[in-house]
Amino acid sequence: MDTNNSPQRVLVTGGTGMTGRRVTRLLTERGVDHRVASRSGHQESGTPPFDWGSPDTWDAVLDGSDAVYLCYHPDLALPGAAETVTAFATRATEHGVRRMALLSGRGEPEAQRAEEQVRAVFPGLTVLRCSFFAQNFSEHFFVPAVLSGTLALPVADVPEPFVDLDDVAEVATLALTEDGHAGEVYEMTGPRALTFTEVGKVLGAAAGHPVEYRRVSVEEFVAASAAQGIPEEVAQGLAALFGEVLDGRNTATTGGVERALGRPARSFEEYVADAAKTDARGR
Numbered sequence: 621m622d623t624n625n626s627p628q629r630v631l632v633t634g635g636t637g638m639t640g641r642r643v644t645r646l647l648t649e650r651g652v653d654h655r656v657a658s659r660s661g662h663q664e665s666g667t668p669p670f671d672w673g674s675p676d677t678w679d680a681v682l683d684g685s686d687a688v689y690l691c692y693h694p695d696l697a698l699p700g701a702a703e704t705v706t707a708f709a710t711r712a713t714e715h716g717v718r719r720m721a722l723l724s725g726r727g728e729p730e731a732q733r734a735e736e737q738v739r740a741v742f743p744g745l746t747v748l749r750c751s752f753f754a755q756n757f758s759e760h761f762f763v764p765a766v767l768s769g770t771l772a773l774p775v776a777d778v779p780e781p782f783v784d785l786d787d788v789a790e791v792a793t794l795a796l797t798e799d800g801h802a803g804e805v806y807e808m809t810g811p812r813a814l815t816f817t818e819v820g821k822v823l824g825a826a827a828g829h830p831v832e833y834r835r836v837s838v839e840e841f842v843a844a845s846a847a848q849g850i851p852e853e854v855a856q857g858l859a860a861l862f863g864e865v866l867d868g869r870n871t872a873t874t875g876g877v878e879r880a881l882g883r884p885a886r887s888f889e890e891y892v893a894d895a896a897k898t899d900a901r902g903r
Contacts, residue, residue: 629685629686631654631689635656646793672704686716687796688709688720696728697728702733703737706734719796719802720745722734748791757823774835775816775863779871780871781810781812782809783877791876806877807874812887826892838863
């Protein structure tokens, strides 16, 4: 489904989230017309409200779009996600979408089932299959743990090659705007794997206080997540996901970032240094 034409408009689902807002920024820098899909709509891009759970909101955001970034919330590995994104991809095909990039996860059977189902209706799909995001420690569910000084997780201290979201967004943007990426599966990791104990040391050095890893039960993790305002069903889903994929199966690094971008993936240490600088300047 690649063509020699630049996209007329890119639809960014999850456009206000961690990856989506990075993709949106890169599209803006490239001067590419785009829509940011969100539940409340997005006035700047003239986008009506969009909800994964309400198919009657899909056609309005797809109208006039010929490239789509698929980022399912809360996670592609959760029950029902594969069916929902496949139905959306089918609708996108009916609207004449020519390029599509799907954010997916390494070692997640349900996410990989979603990849297969979406590819069945959109053969030119580009899959962005990622390890855990480095930015989870500064922008998402690990933030309270870093601030408290304790990474309390329901998993063993296994190595994980955390990937920098800026790398992921750059690959996504290329797939949505340039030829040569249709049908590709980019499995993306950082350049080396770190245990949570090692991660804590890197974060602690930047934060100026110790950050220690501690293994807890699923019940303890869910209770702590609830105290942070995370719905119980989401916390249970995260705990199940952590237990499934943080078991050593994803420890090996890959060359997906370099294959797509022609440069090495950014390291966890580089990410932490940049995050520290950002915090020092103020967000």
